[in-house]
Amino acid sequence: MQLRIRSITYLAEDINGYELVDPNGHDLPRFAAGAHVGVRLGDAGREGVWRDYSLWNDPAERRRYCIAVLREGEGSRRLHDEIRVGDTVETTLPRNNFPLAEGAARHLLLAGGIGITPVMAMIAELKRRRVEFTLHYCTRSPEKTAFRDELDLLAAMGRVVFHYDGGDPAKGLDVAALLREPRPGTHLYYCGPAGLMAAAKAASAHWPADTVHCEYFKGPAAAPPARLEDDRPFVVRLAKSGGNYEVPPGETILDMLRRHGVETRSSCELGYCGACLTRYVEGEVDHRDPILNEAARKTHLLICCSRAKSAELVLDL
Ligand code: FES
Structure with a gap:
């Protein structure tokens, strides 16, 4: 558009x-x-x-x-x-890898820095649904805090808590303490810089998997390992267009499709943004991304990083 x-x-x-x-x-x-x-x-x-x-x-x-x-x-x-x-x-059409769960009793939102952006839309939606939520919003200082005025009223009501760390995460929110005891019916959403993502992921590891949602707007400090030594060749078949192609070790499905002139979408090409999300209809996937949850992995993969465990993988393309 x-x-x-x-x-x-x-x-x-x-x-x-x-x-x-x-x-x-x-x-x-x-x-x-x-x-x-x-x-x-x-x-x-x-x-x-x-x-x-x-x-x-x-x-x-x-x-x-x-x-x-x-x-x-x-x-x-x-x-x-x-x-x-x-x-x-x-622009592209809107895509959503970070939707609100339907029917949750309450939502715990955790945003760091510019990771507040999807959370602002969530707050608008949750207010309309009249569902309980709390936002913990971590930034360096009030000057670096977007939407502060909009959130001030909610802060006064106790539904938003600002955490300013002055550039030292040790002085900021204690994520481990916040997430230590999951309340039944609570869904967790987190989005922010790499440090916050890592802390939230570790601190929520014991939460039921389907209650934890996150969005990486930027890859962690280090890119995911290429794991070339684990790569085996496999065949990708395209269910709709009928193509049949081999993916050699060291090449991604995305690159292979591009090489054969198949139209693809991508952005980060590191497995963090979801732009290359593709449905598959047959085969066993070797998921190598950090963002898809178990339910999504049963039907979709990120073709910029994931490969196949089976000899053949059939994509819904
Ligand atoms: S292009 Fe970003 S996840 Fe694949």
Whole structure:
């Protein structure tokens, strides 16, 4: 989709908000809380550089998508430095790897830094559903805290707790203590920088798997190991288009499909963003991503990193 930048706002130090609208004023495709869109930045290569940004506005709004961009990394710097009000940008349709669970009694939200963005949309949705929630929001300082004014009222009601660590995580939220005793009926959602993701993952390891949800907006400090020594060749069959291709050791399914001219979508290519999520219909997958839960793994895989344990894998492509 081509969308116009209707406004750019200062949300916090180094964080800008971008409001995207249809150039002709039409409604936009619906999205659910937790969704993100890919935004194409520049012309590096045929497909450009795509970066995913979570939508933070109320999913009930049909006329705009709002993203928040931390000035970090080349693509996001380009948005800060080059994009102006009135420009158009190309985006994907919204995708959602981080949806709210239906029917949960209460929701515990944990956000770090720019990881607040999908959580803002969740809060709008949970308020509408009148479901109990608490947000713990970790940042370095009040100046670096986006949406502080919007959240102040909820903080006064005890539903939002700000944690400022001044740059020293040891002075911030004790994630292990917060997650030590899961309450029945509570679902946990977390999104933030690598340190918070690692802490939340470790601290929630004893929670029922289907009550824990997370979204990596950036890979952990180290990329997942290539595990080349574990790679075996296998065949990928495309159920719809009928292609039959071998994936050699050291090459991903995504790269192999590209090599054969099969259209694919990707963004991080490290197994963290979900852009390359693909359904499979036969075969046993060697899942190598850190983001899919057990239920998702039964039907889908991330083709930028996962491989097959079986000799053949049939994709719904
Ligand atoms: S491209 Fe990001 S998970 Fe595959």
